[in-house]
Amino acid sequence: MQNDYSGLSSFLSNPILNTDSYKASHFLQYPADASAMFSYVESRGGRYERTVFFGLQMLLKQYLCKPINDDMIDEAKAFFAVHGEPFNEAGWRYIVTQYGGYLPVRIRAVPEGSVVPTGNVLMTVECDDPQVFWLASYLETMLLRVWYPITVATQSWYVRQTIRRALEKSSDDMTQLPFKLHDFGARGVSSAESAAIGGAAHLVSFMGSDTVLGVMAANRYYREDMAAYSVPAAEHSTITSWGRAGEIDAYANMIRRFAKPGAIVAVVSDSYDLFAALEMWGTQLKQSVIDSGATLVIRPDSGDPQTIVMESLRRLDGFFGSTVNGKGRRVLNHVRVLQGDGVNPDTIEQILAAADQAGYAADNLVFGIGGALLQRVDRDTQRFAMKCSAIRLGDTWHDVVKDPVTDTGKRSKGGRLTLLRNARTGAYRTVAEPRRWEESMIEGEWEDAMHTVFDTGRLLVDTSLADVRVRAQTEES
Template identity: 65%
Template sequence: MRHLQNLILNTDSYKASHWLQYPPGTDRTFFYVESRGGVYDRTVFFGLQAILKAWLSRPVTHADVDEARDVFAVHGEPFNEEGWRRIVDVHGGHLPMRIRAVPEGTVVPTHQALMTIESTDPQAFWLPSYLETLLLRLWYPVTVATLSWHVKRTVREFLERTSDDVDGQLPFKLHDFGARGVSSAESAALGGMAHLVNFRGTDTVQGVLAAREFYGEAMAGYSIPAAEHSTITSWGRDREVDAYRNMLRHFARPGSLVAVVSDSYDIFHAIREHWGRTLRDQVIASGGTLVVRPDSGDPVEVVHRCLTLLDDAFGATLNGKGYRVLNHVRVIQGDGVNPDSIRAILERITGAGYAADNIAFGMGGALLQKVDRDTQKFALKCSAARIDGQWVDVFKAPVTDAGKFSQRGRLTLIRHRDYGTWRTVPIPHDIETADAMPLEPGWDHAMETVWENGVLRRDASFASVRERSEAS
């Protein structure tokens, strides 16, 4: 597995030949990242710091260069051994480039530059392109954070309409069930952490650990004791009620929550007979809150029916907005959950007079795995190169797909402080860096230098990321 940690080999094969393909006289290049549209009209920028700390904080060594040289020699690609040796000898293995980006947690409309990458050593002009494969994987945490953020907006909408306690409940309304459904532990870490930008509930331990490792957050998410089918069905159908009683005995305490999957056989019978009659007094006496989990059937129909049956058994209280809030019990729906079904469920139950307080959601594959780079049409493109001392615009404009037109010039992102308008604008050729670029009155720079020549210039806390996301 040591080979998988070599930064030089964390690239696409054809990248190894690209240093030979630029025009003679090229000594600098400039790239940018954007979402070219997609499912959502804005994205939550997140995850760059994790990638930088995980991959760029360790200097490249001559041993890394040796290994890469040998791999590419057999693999069939040329290799820029001299260029990489120079990075080790001249720069101590640190990569000579500058990365500017919007602060993490910022919500930005699509079709705007989110990050720029530029070379800083004339003899390493090829480096930003070489790192495209690694850096563009930023699409994944950004897309998960974006999906989660938009679900949060949906849930907030229904809480504000039907609940007396919006802020207290909202952080725990979408629970991450996705760890087992992702392709790797790294995906669980990055995706699970991205979800935690917006919510506090998770069963993805890797996400909690990643937030600690890369953003210094001691504990980013929380969970509760919960049953799975094996811990219920191992008791047998005839002893189903004993399985439930055992859950209450171990975990139901004043102020606590305990989640019990209840559809192993017949969830409606389980609610009517086991929870609603046999165990009703024990649930109430425990002082805790029982969270019943359906896990099959049509989510909209099943959730509504479960709430009705639990209302019959435990009763409900009308809140200040005239909606029913169940006594002692709640429901969590974790099967068939996606942004569309969440809205459909909330429409159904609030239309029936039940507050959004009564339901929480668990999302697994639809949260962490059912996304790809095209969900938000992410791209990393070259937009400028300095050739023979002159900056030239670099762009693509395929006649077969206007959606793939790329932006041109050295770019930066600005925002109007009064109107909230965003603009991606070119940096004049006579200005060395975007930070030195003067702006018209009312406009502010929306990007900052986060990485420069091997040094992390901005070390964002997880709390600051959450604050920006919430403020948007």
């Protein structure tokens, strides 16, 4: 008998079930006269001092721009009845009859690609329909997952700054920057959705990726024809399948198949003995590499990253020679080194520093990151939280604040919040409406940095990846 797993996609796409169990009971826990609610998302601090806002548009298009229906309600009702939680069937049926199934929430956010200091509001969620005001909190589980693309985009942005500084110091060619960090993370993530979301987030700062789902997500959700590129590259099986005695034939096949004038071909070369392979490349295969007109990128894949990269650079320099550029650094002829093993933001900085100290330009190096790029982050990397900050009781708004004496770092903000940006200095300031105009606005300097991106099923801002990239790069320093 063939199993039918078609129901899996059904409940995964049901917003009523895309929550935490205890949320189902919360509609009974608020004050009886509650009529509206306001929540916000922020990074309370963490590994990086600033965050690159990205990924909300993907989430909204995938989950909130589609209406709920009676079948979804029936599915959720049946689940919670057995699961042990009450279920607000009347509230969800009201959304279908009153709003055609579209959730009546208003979401404001900073433009995607904005680089904002931690401790500031990044997005807000408000519901002012007294019948379903609790939606602003019910959606927390779904919406707070924006922490993931923000954190990946932030990490890649910071690595970009490290590589950019190295290029500015040692290279004559800054156009290579977008291709210096390649995404190898698809197989190291927890799900296909993570590969898509995290892979797209990396592309805010770079244009090289082997994570197909990430490139597809960036293309589809951010209106890009082709968000990233790759090159023909060998893996260990395509080398070792020739046998150890045929290793040089495997390398020669890569040159014959893919090395064309102006092309780039990457070949993993440590399946047996990296240093013996480097000698093959620099002696028996040297002329075929030169004659091809391509750039050969050799990938060591084991050993201490810094030690192996530096030794590879020195040996390849001895075989192929190098040219001294305008910054007084050596650039290898015909070959480059791709380090994809043991790579993280710290080792990238260390390898670039070692290369510069040895007199080699950053041109010679390309990096690939796997698990450290898309998987070695969590919500606490940047201490993300979504909290209710205001509730309307009757006709009056009241601030809502969490303030635990046991951890002052978890104190939340109160009020209906927005983010201001100083047009002259670029500084940001989180303030509460409507007091922001009287207390924080200086004529001609401060402006609202947030805009409404979603309202009751309608996406009001559909930004492109090109615009996101421009915003992120504008903040480089």
